[in-house]
Amino acid sequence: MGKEIQLRPKVNVSSYVHFLLNYRNKFKEQQPNSYLGFKEFSRRCSEKWRSISKHEKAKYEALAKLDKARYQEEMMNYVGKRKKRRKRDPQAPRRPPSSFILFCKEHYAQLKRENPNWSVIQVAKATGKMWSETTDVEKQPYEQRAALLRAKYQEELQVYRKHCNARKKSLHMARKQRRGRT
DSSP, X not given: OOOOOOOOOOOOOOHHHHXXXXXXXXXXXXXXXXXXXXXXXXXXXXXXXXXXXXXXXXXXXHHHHHHHHHHHHHHHHOOOOOOOOOXXXXXXXXXXXXXXXXXXXXXXXHHHHXXXXXXXXXXXXXXXXXXXHSOHHHHHHHXXXXXXXXXXXXXXXXXXXXXXXXXXXXXXXXXXXXXXXX
């Protein structure tokens, strides 16, 4: 027969989701004929979640821990397909940086010298703020450089695609010839 398909394990859910499911079932039992919209129901659930005691929340947290353990156990035994990232062709031209990235590269070293204890994130936030405060006239040189780099990239991309298409055609012809001989 055919291969059996193993389904990916169902992801574990949080304590709040366990509470939501329980609250929804209780609500349906108490008021079977009434309908609440999603927005109204989720508002009521969040209010109820905030009002319950820590002891009651502990029950749902225990359920969440059990569910997490179940998920981890199932994932250990899961041998299904895992998506693989497509490898980038090393001969392919790299995309050009935007005007903002060019601006950041130019100002990064200066900001890092002035503020040596800043993290990369803090420097990035500062350059982002500087870029937003920069006038269009001051942005013009970066935009012109980015446009030149984009044009160069487009030319390189056309050459690369022609090269790839020629390579594909030659491989296709070689395969045809091999098939014709056998």
